[in-house]
Amino acid sequence: MACVQWNQSYNVDVHEIDEQHQKLVxxxxxxxxxxxxxxxxxxIDEIVQDMADYALSHFETEEKYFREFDYEKTDEHIARHRDFSQKVLSLQKDLREGGNTVSxxxxxxxxxxxxDHVLKFDKEYVECFHEHGLY
Ligand SMILES: [Fe+2]
Ligand SMILES: [Fe+2]
Structure with a gap:
């Protein structure tokens, strides 16, 4: 069974970003x-690595636009992305060092x-992206 139920409410109305979010999910x-x-x-370890790589490239996409558009919440948003990457890293550490299986x-x-990140934080930059003509 899918562990994340994606629905329309997660769309941010920026095509490239919506595609990346769906792919990550x-x-x-x-x-x-x-x-x-x-x-x-x-x-499992390979798929976790895929997820980590894809998440990173997705974050890089958002952060590139933050800098390009001089987005006011750039720093705090980037900090959230780093939190996510840290969580993935500790998952990989458990998997590789402890021999634990990931549940x-x-x-x-x-x-x-x-x-939650998409709903609370990604949605906040949409107005800024749209103002710069990015849909
Ligand atoms: Fe995102
Ligand atoms: Fe984000």
Missing amino acids: GIMNKLCESIDGGVDDFV SDAITFLGQWFA
């Missing part, structure tokens, strides 16, 4: 399904955190 859901399906740890609950938590 897709990777998270793939991860939950793989964990629930008992897939080998090394495969789908942990990914669901991460997915929910991400969804």
Whole structure:
């Protein structure tokens, strides 16, 4: 079962960003399904790495526009992105060092955190992006 239920309310009306958000949630859901399906740890580790890489490139996209548009909440938003990356890193550490398996609950938590981030923080930059003609 998907661990993050994506719906229209998460759209920020910026095409490139909406696509990236959906793709990231897709990777998270793939991860939950793989964990629930008992897939080998090394495969899980690869998907976690995919998620980490994709999240990073998504954050870089947003941060590029923040700088380009001189977005007023740039610093605090970037700090939120770093929080997410830290959470993923500690998940990877657990997985690699402890030999612990990652639970789908942990990914669901991460997915929910991400969804909340979109609703609370990404939505705040939409007006600024739109003012600069980015849809
Ligand atoms: Fe985002
Ligand atoms: Fe963001």
